[in-house]
Structures are given as C-alpha cells and as structure tokens.
Amino acid sequence: MFGKSKLRPGNFVFVVKRDEISNYVIIGKIISDSDKVFRIRGTFLKPVGLLERIRSGRAQGKPIEAMNNPQPDNCIFFIIDRLDTGNFEDIIDPKIDKVIPINENRYFVLDGWIKESFSELFGNYFSSATDEEKSEARTVLIKKMNSLMSQELKEHVYAVARSSRIL
DSSP: OOOGGGOSTTOEEEEEEEOSSOEEEEEEEEEEEETTEEEEEEEEEEOHHHHHHHHTTOOOSHHHHHHHSOOTTTHHHHHSSOOEEEEEEEEEOTTTSEEEEEOHHHHHHHHHHHHTTHHHHHHHHHTOSSHHHHHHHHHHHHHHHHTOOOHHHHHHHHHHHHHTTOO
8 A cells, every 4th residue: 555655745646535425536636734634636526427327227347346446547437427527625534535646647647537528528429329429429539539739648548448449
C-alpha cells in the first residue's frame, strides 16, 4: 500500500467517498492538511450511467467490481458511461474515505477524460438504439479522439475504444 508520506499538500489523489446511493470518486490535489484531514480541490465523479446499467441488469463483472471498489486502475469501468461531475473543494478524512495517491499524469488523463466529455461520447455509442445511431456516435467519438493534443490522453482513449470494440 502507499505510504502516508505521499499524502501531502501539492500531491494528487484519487478519493473514494460514499453517499446514500453508491460510491463516487474525487480526483484532485491536496491543498492543505490539518489534524490528519486534507483539503482537496478537484472534481467529483458520480457514475450515473453505470448505476443505471447495474439497476437494469445490463452490467456485470468488472464494472460492478469497479462500482463497489473504485481504484485508479479500474476506474475506466466507473467513468466509461454518463457521469454527473462538478467542482469539489472540501475536507476529506482518510479515516472515513479511501485516499489513494496518484501521479500527475494519471490525474491529467482522468481530468482530460472528464473535460473532453468522453464519458458522454462513449455512453452515446453504447446506448445507441440503431446501427445508424451507433455509426454516427462512433464517427463523433473518433473525430474527438483525433483532435486531442495530449498524447497520453489520446493513447488512453484509443486503448479504451479498442478494448470496447469501437475501433
């Protein structure tokens, strides 16, 4: 497990919180620490698309595991469908919430995924009712992927598109 030494102001974190419905994630930067709690500034991610798929019985296996135990390594299953996102700045207590240090590159890939609306684009593809809709959603997704400036984000999105059999 990661040492607490990586949990200090200026470092990036992946935080798992629980609300009345499910787990959700916060990605952000530690702004300050005081009395063994951290002030985090970043983005919250609630997987509304995945929750709908689980409720309807269309999700099983790894996506459900990711919902029950989100980690930086499995969060793609958490964020590959529609998300509720927003700014986050609040206190996190590592005794209550799971706080995992992540490197800057991982943070920027996850943040880019959100800011570039890839959750929505992948969700549109997966929820297409007809072949025509699916083809149109695929074209929009590929156009967006080709326009990315960040090589790391581009490689990540292409890998997910290939493993999802979109490409």
